[in-house]
Amino acid sequence: MSTKEYDVIVVGAGNAGQSVATAAAEAGKSVAITEGRDYGGTCPLRGCDPKLVLHAVAETVHRFHNLRGKGFTDEPGFSWPDLMAWKRTFTEPIPPKSQEKMRENGVEVYESYATFTDDHTLRLEDDLSIRGKTIVLATGMRPTPLDFPGSEHLLTSDDFLDMDDLPEEMIVIGGGYIGTETSQISHALGCRVTVIVSDEVPLSKFDHDLADMLRKASEERGIKFHLNSKAGAVRKVGNRFEVDIENKEGQKSTLTTDRVIHCAGRVPNIDKLDLEAAGVKYDKKKGIAVDGKLRTNLPHVYALGDCADSGLPLSPVASYAGSVLSDMLFDDREREISYFPLPTVAFSLPGMAAVGMTADEAKEARKEGREITERFADATDWYHARHLGSPVFAYKIFIDEKEDRILGAHLLGPNVTELINLFYLAISEKTRISALKQLIFAYPTAASTLKSML
Ligand SMILES: Cc1cc2nc3c(=O)[nH]c(=O)nc-3n(C[C@H](O)[C@H](O)[C@H](O)COP(=O)(O)OP(=O)(O)OC[C@H]3O[C@@H](n4cnc5c(N)ncnc54)[C@H](O)[C@@H]3O)c2cc1C
Ligand SMILES: NC(=O)c1ccc[n+]([C@@H]2O[C@H](COP(=O)([O-])OP(=O)(O)OC[C@H]3O[C@@H](n4cnc5c(N)ncnc54)[C@H](O)[C@@H]3O)[C@@H](O)[C@H]2O)c1
Numbered sequence: 001m002s003t004k005e006y007d008v009i010v011v012g013a014g015n016a017g018q019s020v021a022t023a024a025a026e027a028g029k030s031v032a033i034t035e036g037r038d039y040g041g042t043c044p045l046r047g048c049d050p051k052l053v054l055h056a057v058a059e060t061v062h063r064f065h066n067l068r069g070k071g072f073t074d075e076p077g078f079s080w081p082d083l084m085a086w087k088r089t090f091t092e093p094i095p096p097k098s099q100e101k102m103r104e105n106g107v108e109v110y111e112s113y114a115t116f117t118d119d120h121t122l123r124l125e126d127d128l129s130i131r132g133k134t135i136v137l138a139t140g141m142r143p144t145p146l147d148f149p150g151s152e153h154l155l156t157s158d159d160f161l162d163m164d165d166l167p168e169e170m171i172v173i174g175g176g177y178i179g180t181e182t183s184q185i186s187h188a189l190g191c192r193v194t195v196i197v198s199d200e201v202p203l204s205k206f207d208h209d210l211a212d213m214l215r216k217a218s219e220e221r222g223i224k225f226h227l228n229s230k231a232g233a234v235r236k237v238g239n240r241f242e243v244d245i246e247n248k249e250g251q252k253s254t255l256t257t258d259r260v261i262h263c264a265g266r267v268p269n270i271d272k273l274d275l276e277a278a279g280v281k282y283d284k285k286k287g288i289a290v291d292g293k294l295r296t297n298l299p300h301v302y303a304l305g306d307c308a309d310s311g312l313p314l315s316p317v318a319s320y321a322g323s324v325l326s327d328m329l330f331d332d333r334e335r336e337i338s339y340f341p342l343p344t345v346a347f348s349l350p351g352m353a354a355v356g357m358t359a360d361e362a363k364e365a366r367k368e369g370r371e372i373t374e375r376f377a378d379a380t381d382w383y384h385a386r387h388l389g390s391p392v393f394a395y396k397i398f399i400d401e402k403e404d405r406i407l408g409a410h411l412l413g414p415n416v417t418e419l420i421n422l423f424y425l426a427i428s429e430k431t432r433i434s435a436l437k438q439l440i441f442a443y444p445t446a447a448s449t450l451k452s453m454l
Contacts, residue, residue, distance in 0.1 A: 001127050004108075006032045008329075009122060009132030011114045011273070013098060014041020015315055016305030017138035019322030020329075025106040027330035032130050034122070036113035036272065039098035042140055042306070043315040045091050046158045051181055053087045054161070055347045058188035062349040065188075065221075066389035078189055080166040087161070116278035119298055134329065137280075137288055137296075137303040138322075139273060141266040141313055146173075150234030153241055154262035157182065166191050167258035171243050173231045175202030177346050179263030180214075184349045187223050194224040194255060196231050196245055198264075206352050207359055207396050207410035209376065214348055214412055217392040226255075234260055268307045283309060292336045294325050302329070311339045341408075343424040345417040350390055353420035356427045357398045357408030372407065373399045375453065379413070384449050390414045395453050397423075404432045406454070415446035422450055 008024040010017045013035035021033040038045055057078070064076050102109050112124035121131045143156045155163075157178050168191065172183040175197030187193040195202060201211040202218075202225065215225055228248040235242045243255045268287035275282050281289045281297045288303035290296055290310050296303055304310065304325055305318035317339060327333040341356040357365070362372045376396040379385060385393035393413030400407055409423035426436055433454050441448040 001123075001129055003121070003129040003131055004032070005131045006030045006108070007132070008032075008134045008136065009034070009114075009130055010136045010138060011122065012041065012138035012140060012305070012307070013039045013102070014138060014140050014305060014318065015043055016140075016318040016322045017041070017136065018098065018102065019319060020136050020138065020304070020326050021102060021107045022105050023322075023326030023330050029330065030108075031106070032108040032110060032132070033102055034110035034112050034114045034124060034130070036111075038095040039102070039109075039111075040094035043318075044094045046161055048315050050087050050091050050161045051185075051347065053090055054083060054185050054189075055181065057083055058185040059349060062188045063388060066391065070389060080189070081164070083189075084162070084164070113272045115272055115274045116280075117274075119278040119280075119301070133300060135301045136325070137270075137273065137301065137307060138305045138318070139269045139307040141306040142269040143262055144265040144267050146231075146262060146264060148231065148233050150236070151262070153234045153236050154260050156262050160186075160261050168192060169258045170194075171196065171231075171241070171255060171257040171260045172263055173243075173260065174263035174265060175199065175225070175227075176205065176263065176265065177203070178266075179261075180352075181347050182261055182263055183223060184218070184347070187218075187221065188349055192222070194226065194257065196226045196229050196243070196255075198228070198230045200228055202227075203346055203348065203352055206346065206354050209359075210352060210394055210396060210410055210412040213378070213392050213394050214350075214352060217350075218348075220391065231260075231264070266306075266313065270307055293328060294321060294337060310337060312342060312344065314342070314344060317342070341424060341427045343420045345420060347417065350392060350412065350414045351417040353409075353411045353416040355409050355420055355424045356406070358410075359396070359398075362398045362408070371400070371402060373401050375399065377453075379449070379453075382449065382452070383444060384415075384446060385413055387444070388414045397453055399433065399454075404434055405430055406433060406436075409453075419446045419450065422447055 007029035008031045010021040010033040013033050021031050024031040099109050114122040117123050121129050123129050170191050170193050172179050172195045175195050180203050183193045183195045201208050203211040229245045232244040241260050246252045286309040288308045290303050290308045294302045294304050304321040306313040311317040324335045324337050327335050343355040345353040379393045396410040398408040406426050
């Protein structure tokens with residue numbers, strides 16, 4: 001077996017890995033990057049971007065339904081194969097372009113999974129080993145393995161985003177980000193959808209009051225929910241599937257459907273690395289253990305993005321971590337990772353968005369004597385929601401009245417996936433509410449609702 005030596009080896013060519021490999025090459029290092037699947041990683045190929053292509057069409061149909069009888073007459077026609085073909089115009093150019101970009105930057109490109117054989121060496125397929133002075137792990141996440149009988153019948157979000165057709169009926173296991181986006185897109189495009197969620201609300205990582213309002217609005221449109229329920233077994237019966245579920249009270253039932261999509265969470269994608277062979281510490285659920293400078297327990301091994309136990313598994317977090325690590329490793333700049341406040345959105349219909357202090361954090365802060373005001377309101381009768389016929393528009397904002405600042409914002413409704421970035425700016429720049437109220441926002445826009453919320 002031959003061995004090639006590099007200053008820097010990057011494992012995984014998603015957002016995180018590619019940004020570090022490029023920075024290393026620009027700094028004059030000899031760099032190798034290796035990727036077991038397609039170059040580009042989850043976000044542009046199997047995540048954010050293809051999902052948003054589907055969501056754009058689903059949202060248009062959703063808005064049509066909201067305005068039906070208010071000027072619209074005919075149903076919009078829709079073709080899933082055409083939508084998939086449109087989606088592929090975004091995804092297919094990514095792998096060759098990413099590889100080309102890496103090569104142009106002077107990075108040596110490998111197409112192989114990598115496995116540690118010792119703390120500096122990784123074995124690739126094709127009988128080749130690569131040895132690095134510095135090793136950067138950016139291997140992302142994958143769907144949580146589900147160990148119940150029949151789990152081999154489940155499709156994942158990768159499969160959903162590349163399906164040849166949209167079935168008449170679908171069960172979605174999981175109601176987090178991926179389960180919610182999958183179910184809302186499918187339902188808007190004409191599929192009957194049932195969601196099985198082990199939590200008391202869908203989107204349980206968002207504010208629970210708003211998540212419950214989204215659930216109600218979704219149920220009124222026809223999406224079915226089984227809350228506090230777990231999927232237990234799946235059986236193929238002819239062309240259909242039976243799914244056993246059990247709720248918190250122990251009641252069991254069986255549902256039948258055309259297709260079952262596994263959206264029950266993701267785990268760090270570290271199995272193929274054989275981290276034990278290198279002695280890198282990790283937790284199977286949380287990921288590779290790193291400090292505030294993204295260092296693992298080994299001084300020459302770093303980890304970032306979804307595979308590391310640092311920050312939320314979100315695309316801009318992976319990119320930001322890539323830039324922080326690159327500054328520290330290749331530009332001699334001292335930096336410390338800091339993710340707060342972090343805006344996050346779920347592309348439900350309508351959207352859900354959050355930044356900064358949560359209801360639980362506000363409760364804790366109050367226990368410590370801090371005065372925090374909560375503004376929680378249903379704004380469905382506001383002009384912004386009414387002119388779009390939106391079934392729901394609501395917000396919950398946490399404010400420090402003494403300091404005259406916003407601490408956290410939680411939004412549900414049309415255009416909130418954009419509006420949340422204004423709240424993010426206000427929180428991160430510590431803008432005074434009195435100053436925000438002096439601003440003139442273009443009207444009638446989603447941004448102009450910010451002042452009313454305050
Ligand atoms: C369906 C879906 C929708 C999403 N939507 C959003 C969204 O709207 N907004 C948002 O912010 N985030 C979203 N995310 C999350 C986002 O995609 C990730 O946070 C981001 O892509 C992580 O980037 P990364 O570089 O850490 O990992 P990845 O992009 O996953 O890259 C890791 C790469 O490492 C490779 N790899 C793994 N093991 C090895 C090995 N041993 N050797 C070589 N290569 C290996 C993998 O094949 C993979 O290509 C979504 C995720 C999914 C699944
Ligand atoms: N819009 C976005 O930014 C976006 C979109 C997709 C994914 N992501 C990222 O990817 C991560 C993973 O997303 P996810 O949706 O896979 O995970 P998640 O943790 O958000 O949701 C998992 C869901 O599965 C449910 N669940 C788990 N086991 C179950 C079972 N046996 N039966 C029924 N329900 C079960 C949970 O109740 C929860 O609703 C997110 O945390 C997020 O960081 C972000």
